[in-house]
Amino acid sequence: MAFYFVQFLTGLASAASLFLVASGLSIIFGVTRIVNFAHGAFYMLGAYVAFSLTERLSGPLGFWGGIVVAALAVAVIGVLVEIVLLRRIYHAPELFQLLGTFGLTLMVEDLVVLIWGPDDLVGRRAPGFKGAVDFFGQNIPSYDLFLIALGPIVLGALWLLFQRTRWGILVRAATQDRDMVAALGVNQKWLFTSVFAVGVFLAALGGALQIPRDAVHHAMDLRIIVEVFVVVVIGGLGSILGAFVAAVLVSELNAFGILIFPTISLILVFLVMAVVLVVRPWGLFGRKEAPARRTPGLTVIPWRPLSSVERLASLVALAFAAMLPFVAGNYALTVGSEIAIFVIFAASLHFLMAVGGLASFGHAAYFGLGAYGVAFLAKMAGLPMIACLLLGPLLGAAGAAVFGAFAVQLSGVYFAMLTLAFAQIVWSIAFQWVAVTGGDNGILGLWPEKWAASPSHFYWLALGVSAFVVSVLRLITFSPFGYALRGMRDSPLRSESIGINGKRIQWTAFIIAGTTAGIGGALFAYLKGSVFPDNMGISLSVDALVMVLLGGVETVPGAIFGAIVYKALNIWLVSQTDWSKLVLGIFIVLIVVVFPKGIVGVVESIMHRRRAVAPKAAALSAKMEGAQ
Amino acid sequence: MKLSVSNLNSHYGPAHILFDIGLEVGEGEVVALLGRNGAGKSTTFRSIVGLVALREGQILFEGKDISTAPTHEIVRSGLGYVPEERRIFTDLTVEENLEVGRQKPRPGAPQWTREKLYKLFPNLGEMKNRPGGRMSGGEQQMLTIARTLMGNPSLVLLDEPSEGLSPKIVEQMVDAILTMKKEGVSLVVSEQNLHFAKLISDRAYIIERGRICFAGTMAELDARPDIRDAHLSI
Numbered sequence: 001m002a003f004y005f006v007q008f009l010t011g012l013a014s015a016a017s018l019f020l021v022a023s024g025l026s027i028i029f030g031v032t033r034i035v036n037f038a039h040g041a042f043y044m045l046g047a048y049v050a051f052s053l054t055e056r057l058s059g060p061l062g063f064w065g066g067i068v069v070a071a072l073a074v075a076v077i078g079v080l081v082e083i084v085l086l087r088r089i090y091h092a093p094e095l096f097q098l099l100g101t102f103g104l105t106l107m108v109e110d111l112v113v114l115i116w117g118p119d120d121l122v123g124r125r126a127p128g129f130k131g132a133v134d135f136f137g138q139n140i141p142s143y144d145l146f147l148i149a150l151g152p153i154v155l156g157a158l159w160l161l162f163q164r165t166r167w168g169i170l171v172r173a174a175t176q177d178r179d180m181v182a183a184l185g186v187n188q189k190w191l192f193t194s195v196f197a198v199g200v201f202l203a204a205l206g207g208a209l210q211i212p213r214d215a216v217h218h219a220m221d222l223r224i225i226v227e228v229f230v231v232v233v234i235g236g237l238g239s240i241l242g243a244f245v246a247a248v249l250v251s252e253l254n255a256f257g258i259l260i261f262p263t264i265s266l267i268l269v270f271l272v273m274a275v276v277l278v279v280r281p282w283g284l285f286g287r288k289e290a291p292a293r294r295t296p297g298l299t300v301i302p303w304r305p306l307s308s309v310e311r312l313a314s315l316v317a318l319a320f321a322a323m324l325p326f327v328a329g330n331y332a333l334t335v336g337s338e339i340a341i342f343v344i345f346a347a348s349l350h351f352l353m354a355v356g357g358l359a360s361f362g363h364a365a366y367f368g369l370g371a372y373g374v375a376f377l378a379k380m381a382g383l384p385m386i387a388c389l390l391l392g393p394l395l396g397a398a399g400a401a402v403f404g405a406f407a408v409q410l411s412g413v414y415f416a417m418l419t420l421a422f423a424q425i426v427w428s429i430a431f432q433w434v435a436v437t438g439g440d441n442g443i444l445g446l447w448p449e450k451w452a453a454s455p456s457h458f459y460w461l462a463l464g465v466s467a468f469v470v471s472v473l474r475l476i477t478f479s480p481f482g483y484a485l486r487g488m489r490d491s492p493l494r495s496e497s498i499g500i501n502g503k504r505i506q507w508t509a510f511i512i513a514g515t516t517a518g519i520g521g522a523l524f525a526y527l528k529g530s531v532f533p534d535n536m537g538i539s540l541s542v543d544a545l546v547m548v549l550l551g552g553v554e555t556v557p558g559a560i561f562g563a564i565v566y567k568a569l570n571i572w573l574v575s576q577t578d579w580s581k582l583v584l585g586i587f588i589v590l591i592v593v594v595f596p597k598g599i600v601g602v603v604e605s606i607m608h609r610r611r612a613v614a615p616k617a618a619a620l621s622a623k624m625e626g627a628q
Numbered sequence: 629m630k631l632s633v634s635n636l637n638s639h640y641g642p643a644h645i646l647f648d649i650g651l652e653v654g655e656g657e658v659v660a661l662l663g664r665n666g667a668g669k670s671t672t673f674r675s676i677v678g679l680v681a682l683r684e685g686q687i688l689f690e691g692k693d694i695s696t697a698p699t700h701e702i703v704r705s706g707l708g709y710v711p712e713e714r715r716i717f718t719d720l721t722v723e724e725n726l727e728v729g730r731q732k733p734r735p736g737a738p739q740w741t742r743e744k745l746y747k748l749f750p751n752l753g754e755m756k757n758r759p760g761g762r763m764s765g766g767e768q769q770m771l772t773i774a775r776t777l778m779g780n781p782s783l784v785l786l787d788e789p790s791e792g793l794s795p796k797i798v799e800q801m802v803d804a805i806l807t808m809k810k811e812g813v814s815l816v817v818s819e820q821n822l823h824f825a826k827l828i829s830d831r832a833y834i835i836e837r838g839r840i841c842f843a844g845t846m847a848e849l850d851a852r853p854d855i856r857d858a859h860l861s862i
Contacts, residue, residue, distance in 0.1 A: 184728055
């Protein structure tokens with residue numbers, strides 16, 4: 001009994017940091033409507049800066065002072081980020097904001113390695129809380145008791161801040177109606193900046209307080225951000241009390257999940273989240289959101305099927321691509337195969353997010369499931385390659401059917417956060433369930449059969465499948481199903497009022513996208529000869545997002561060009577620098593701020609403007625873009 | 629001149645809404661902006677306070693050009709705005725709603741305090757701690773006016789204050805507007821209700837399809853029943 005009680009207290013202690021970070025995220029979202037992906041990075045920075053400060057400063061004052069100063073210093077960094085980056089993207093579609101702050105996260109991950117090195121750092125113990133308290137023969141670290149007390153204290157302090165100060169009242173007013181607050185003479189800019197500073201302070205404090213408990217390392221940002229997303233989805237985005245209750249709930253589920261399902265403990269959290277979403281899609285303490293802004297929010301040039309000339313041009317381009325084996329060596333062919341596979345992957349995400357308006361942040365899950373599907377079939381069932389390639393993607397389809405059923409109940413940022421959490425759960429199953437998946441070691445020795453073994457044959461296979469998949473997705477886009485899907489994207493209410501079963505259409509689209517991603521993953525498994533948990537990791541999901549955005553989210557062929565350019569650039573970059581995340585992060589931020597229409601989008605609007613009906617209309621649309 | 633608008637053109641996206649609007653408000657004057665639903669009354673107000681991004685033309689407030697200033701600066705310089713939809717902060721109490729509107733006292737403009745506003749709108753004084761979402765339409769209308777007055781404006785744009793209110797509340801609204809005028813606040817009141825407008829205003833503009841089609845005193849408007857019948861639904 002005592003053991004379970006101690007386990008319960010450990011859960012409560014973990015909840016404190018989680019609550020700090022989640023409440024910061026919630027406060028920032030409430031006012032600015034930005035889901036700050038970089039919140040995990042600020043948490044991590046808080047831990048690193050606190051580590052350095054507490055190493056240098058001595059005594060209890062040095063320690064506690066160091067913790068607070070670290071959180072303040074990171075808050076100042078947050079203010080700079082807000083002024084330099086976020087102010088430029090407040091009016092961008094939410095996907096761009098999520099992606100821009102993700103680019104920031106990538107930069108921070110490399111920067112902390114540059115500054116503090118790649119090794120885990122073990123911080124000082126907290127003065128006054130070094131020992132443990134004995135509880136019926138079980139030890140409870142006294143620092144845990146301190147954290148348990150801290151959670152409710154911070155909750156109370158935040159409550160006072162928001163109920164009793166003018167700043168708090170303005171923030172609550174702005175959470176409901178920002179424009180009206182401005183129309184009463186409040187400078188939104190500085191209100192946003194101060195809110196962001198408070199949110200970042202809380203995240204950094206959460207990180208700084210972890211140093212006596214856990215080692216500081218450069219991957220702690222992603223771990224916490226996934227948990228925080230789960231917390232705010234359960235508790236309700238924008239609710240501080242919700243963040244507290246959900247943080248306790250998730251931490252307890254983690255603490256006891258380890259006892260019940262030691263290998264797949266995240267399943268329990270997932271189940272609870274699923275139940276909450278079914279009963280209250282906006283979270284336990286959240287409020288039903290007004291319909292989210294459409295994901296593509298810039299000027300859309302109407303889509304049309306290819307003309308016969310364009311169709312011919314595509315065939316010629318494909319024929320040229322098919323000639324590659326006659327001129328290029330094996331390395332170039334392997335790169336070519338990889339690019340063809342990523343065209344499939346990007347096209348499947350593009351279908352979901354541009355045609356369906358559902359921006360998934362965890363699309364790699366289905367890519368990876370396809371790869372693992374192939375690995376299971378080939379290694380355990382010993383099926384031939386053709387059968388594996390045909391059946392393997394079905395694992396991606398199955399995953400998409402299960403997760404999609406929950407995810408399409410939501411939209412906008414909630415959808416993005418949920419898909420990310422699902423992907424992370426799939427990843428952790430692959431990572432933790434060593435008996436079946438081989439864990440971190442993956443499943444090796446997965447080579448294509450003789451007919452596809454040579455680089456040129458495999459390249460033709462990948463190219464052929466890629467062309468086939470892209471054509472099918474295009475056909476679907478311009479089919480009645482595609483029209484219904486786009487109708488749901490543009491106006492859910494109107495679509496449903498003319499008899500379209502919206503959720504069912506979106507669910508079907510999710511499964512189509514998951515299956516095609518699985519096809520890409522299946523080919524990828526054979527290309528690499530192995531599968532690893534990273535095949536379904538966050539960074540792969542984000543790669544796909546960047547490809548789609550780089551190509552142009554509002555164009556039909558954008559994903560193809562985005563995948564080719566990005567993948568080629570990425571392969572080249574990794575061979576050139578050790579700091580590819582830093583460069584990639586800067587690249588993503590630049591796309592979001594300077595280049596939000598992508599390559600194809602820019603080309604199309606230039607061509608469109610040339611054909612423009614009247615010069616006056618073009619001038620007006622240029623002005624509108626300027627105003628946005 | 630308190631407020632002088634000339635050649636104001638506004639767009640929502642590709643749609644051109646206002647065409648060369650011109651209007652003027654003298655010191656301490658109450659001016660009515662009359663017109664049917666969708667004529668452009670609210671867009672005119674929203675353009676003046678900078679809530680419409682695409683606006684061109686000259687807007688002078690107390691001699692200062694505010695046509696490119698951000699909304700909060702315009703409001704802080706003493707130009708208050710009461711939106712048609714009221715836009716009460718439903719989670720905030722009456723007191724908190726007033727707090728959001730509070731600005732420093734401004735020389736040359738009448739000063740308002742909570743106590744003074746509770747005298748002007750006695751209903752509000754009885755529900756200081758009630759959340760805005762649990763108030764009747766009339767009470768919300770009083771609160772939204774009181775909230776704007778907390779900023780001590782010298783001119784208020786009041787968008788359809790009588791809309792959807794019971795006759796008894798409309799009477800209170802007339803009293804409140806006349807009190808504001810007596811205190812020295814200049815007002816532009818948009819209205820569809822000619823009767824209401826007559827009770828409060830010195831002059832009137834009529835707006836139709838985004839263009840001003842009549843400007844004159846209330847007496848001049850009375851003398852032209854043809855204009856009244858053509859542009860206002862009665």
